[in-house]
Amino acid sequence: xxxxxxxxxxxxxxxxxxxxxxxxxxxxxxxxxxxxxxxxxxxxxxxxxxxxxxxxxxxxxxxxxxxxxxxxxxxxxxxxxxxxxxxxxxxxxxxxxxxxxxxxxxxxxxxxxxxxxxxxxxxxxxxxxxxxxxxxxxxxxxxxxxxxxxxxxxxxxxxxxxxxxxxxxxxxxxxxxxxxxxxxxxxxxxxxxxxxxxxxxxxxxxxxxxxxxxxxxxxxxxxxxxxxxxxxxxxxxxxxx
Amino acid sequence: xxxxxxxxxxxxxxxxxxxxxxxxxxxxxxxxxxxxxxxxxxxxxxxxxxxxxxxxxxxxxxxxxxxxxxxxxxxxxxxxxxxxxxxxxxxxxxxxxxxxxxxxxxxxxxxxxxxxxxxxxxxxxxxxxxxxxxxxxxxxxxxxxxxxxxxxxxxxxxxxxxxxxxxxxxxxxxxxxxxxxxxxxxxxxxxxxxxxxxxxxxxxxxxxxxxxxxxxxxxxxxxxxxxxxxxxxxxxxxxxx
DNA sequence: TGTCAATATAATTTCGAAATTGTTATGGAA
DNA sequence: TTCCATAACAATTTCGAAATTATATTGACA
Numbered sequence: 095x096x097x098x099x100x101x102x103x104x105x106x107x108x109x110x111x112x113x114x115x116x117x118x119x120x121x122x123x124x125x126x127x128x129x130x131x132x133x134x135x136x137x138x139x140x141x142x143x144x145x146x147x148x149x150x151x152x153x154x155x156x157x158x159x160x161x162x163x164x165x166x167x168x169x170x171x172x173x174x175x176x177x178x179x180x181x182x183x184x185x186x187x188x189x190x191x192x193x194x195x196x197x198x199x200x201x202x203x204x205x206x207x208x209x210x211x212x213x214x215x216x217x218x219x220x221x222x223x224x225x226x227x228x229x230x231x232x233x234x235x236x237x238x239x240x241x242x243x244x245x246x247x248x249x250x251x252x253x254x255x256x257x258x259x260x261x262x263x264x265x266x267x268x269x270x271x272x273x274x275x276x277x278x279x280x281x282x283x284x285x286x287x288x289x290x291x292x293x294x295x296x297x298x299x300x301x302x303x304x305x306x307x308x309x310x311x312x313x314x315x316x317x318x319x320x321x322x323x324x325x326x327x328x329x330x331x332x333x334x335x
Numbered sequence: 336x337x338x339x340x341x342x343x344x345x346x347x348x349x350x351x352x353x354x355x356x357x358x359x360x361x362x363x364x365x366x367x368x369x370x371x372x373x374x375x376x377x378x379x380x381x382x383x384x385x386x387x388x389x390x391x392x393x394x395x396x397x398x399x400x401x402x403x404x405x406x407x408x409x410x411x412x413x414x415x416x417x418x419x420x421x422x423x424x425x426x427x428x429x430x431x432x433x434x435x436x437x438x439x440x441x442x443x444x445x446x447x448x449x450x451x452x453x454x455x456x457x458x459x460x461x462x463x464x465x466x467x468x469x470x471x472x473x474x475x476x477x478x479x480x481x482x483x484x485x486x487x488x489x490x491x492x493x494x495x496x497x498x499x500x501x502x503x504x505x506x507x508x509x510x511x512x513x514x515x516x517x518x519x520x521x522x523x524x525x526x527x528x529x530x531x532x533x534x535x536x537x538x539x540x541x542x543x544x545x546x547x548x549x550x551x552x553x554x555x556x557x558x559x560x561x562x563x564x565x566x567x568x569x570x571x572x573x574x575x576x
Numbered sequence: 577t578g579t580c581a582a583t584a585t586a587a588t589t590t591c592g593a594a595a596t597t598g599t600t601a602t603g604g605a606a
Numbered sequence: 607t608t609c610c611a612t613a614a615c616a617a618t619t620t621c622g623a624a625a626t627t628a629t630a631t632t633g634a635c636a
Contacts, residue, residue: 108619111406133588144621147620147621150391154398166589166627167628188433189430250422252423253426349589350589350590351589374617374618375618384591386619387589388591390618390619391589407596407618
């Protein structure tokens with residue numbers, strides 16, 4: 095419900111689509127670990143569909159970059175690394191900055207209204223967050239939805255789709271490192287200032303603020319990754335036996 | 336052979352991979368027309384593989400943006416439009432410009448050597464082109480390979496992959512409009528100046544020249560598209576009967 | 577003891593038929 | 607004649623088994 099803007103596919107449709115979403119969710123929440131082999135038999139039992147159907151779902155995920163397919167050697171969950179994360183965030187920052195600029199130029203009152211609405215939901219999610227839960231899915235979805243709404247008026251379906259997919263790929267890292275909980279800094283204020291600059295049509299300021307915001311994310315993410323990656327590798331080693 | 340840098344997959348491997356490449360080629364050369372339905376039976380006969388195999392190949396193409404999949408209503412070749420072309424070229428120009436900047440910063444002598452080599456092949460292809468052939472596949476591949484080699488040192492696998500896929504999507508438009516034959520302008524000189532600016536590490540000049548080059552492409556492409564699209568629609572109408 | 581080849585095992589890949597779903601054609605009622 | 611429901615049709619989607627290919631194990635030889 096809350097992440098309607100993020101999940102592009104409706105629940106009705108083909109079984110392959112449903113399986114695709116299920117596997118995708120398990121990858122993004124690291125129930126399926128990075129590097130883990132996706133064995134046909136295991137998947138068949140786990141997701142209750144035939145091998146062919148599973149195969150199609152996996153093929154879709156492969157094109158999304160969430161799964162790596164090796165010729166004649168099946169598929170595995172895409173691996174993670176510090177260099178990959180650096181690249182991902184660097185590209186996302188630059189592309190989203192462009193999209194924000196275009197969006198500020200094209201956006202009208204309707205765009206502002208949607209962004210304000212998303213901002214409100216994001217703030218509410220942050221307020222009622224449970225400190226005991228290490229990873230709040232709704233909060234992350236609200237965060238993404240807000241950012242995407244800011245660039246939604248960029249009038250470029252392609253750029254929007256690319257940035258969306260970069261957000262998707264980031265989610266796995268964010269889940270692991272849980273770098274959403276930077277509650278010491280003024281998260282709401284940061285976002286509010288970006289939005290206000292955008293509404294004032296001050297693209298330079300908005301992009302500068304956004305890039306500063308993004309830089310913080312990079313630091314937070316990298317700080318936690320190395321430790322966690324070792325953890326996951328040990329777990330994967332265990333499952334291999 | 337000549338487009339080794341472009342076709343990422345080796346010829347050996349799975350049948351689905353081979354079929355994927357075959358369909359891809361037919362889409363990019365407009366043997367399969369934009370908007371055309373991809374019927375299972377027809378595909379089965381045409382490409383000599385079972386429906387399941389075809390299906391997997393088509394799924395891969397769908398993720399690449401070359402095919403549109405509709406729930407329970409099969410798949411069709413992605414449609415084309417003026418707005419889509421505008422978007423495509425605009426995004427490509429901006430993203431490639433970023434990649435060029437990064438590449439200029441990171442590139443060493445090895446990068447220069449490869450770029451010079453690609454430039455040489457591009458120039459030779461242009462020299463020996465046959466004016467009777469309306470569309471020279473080798474020439475287009477050489478052109479793409481040169482541009483990609485210039486940004487290959489950007490040190491961002493993701494951005495490189497995105498730009499590559501944008502080139503792939505452009506190819507269909509380029510095939511149709513054949514806007515490669517702007518022989519009146521100084522094609523070689525334009526490219527040479529971009530390359531020299533890059534080697535001088537003058538990123539601003541290189542990007543400016545590249546953006547001017549890209550702007551010409553947009554004009555050429557749009558000039559031919561409207562007429563050709565009507566043509567293709569008529570042909571598609573005919574096939575529907 | 578270490579290396580290599582051959583076999584046995586386990587995985588992926590491919591296939592065509594059966595089930596499901598969407599589309600078109602037909603017939604009746606307003 | 608037009609609209610709607612029903613039936614016949616054509617397409618996509620799903621399945622499990624057969625074929626193919628990779629991996630692991632065993633044994634022989636240097």
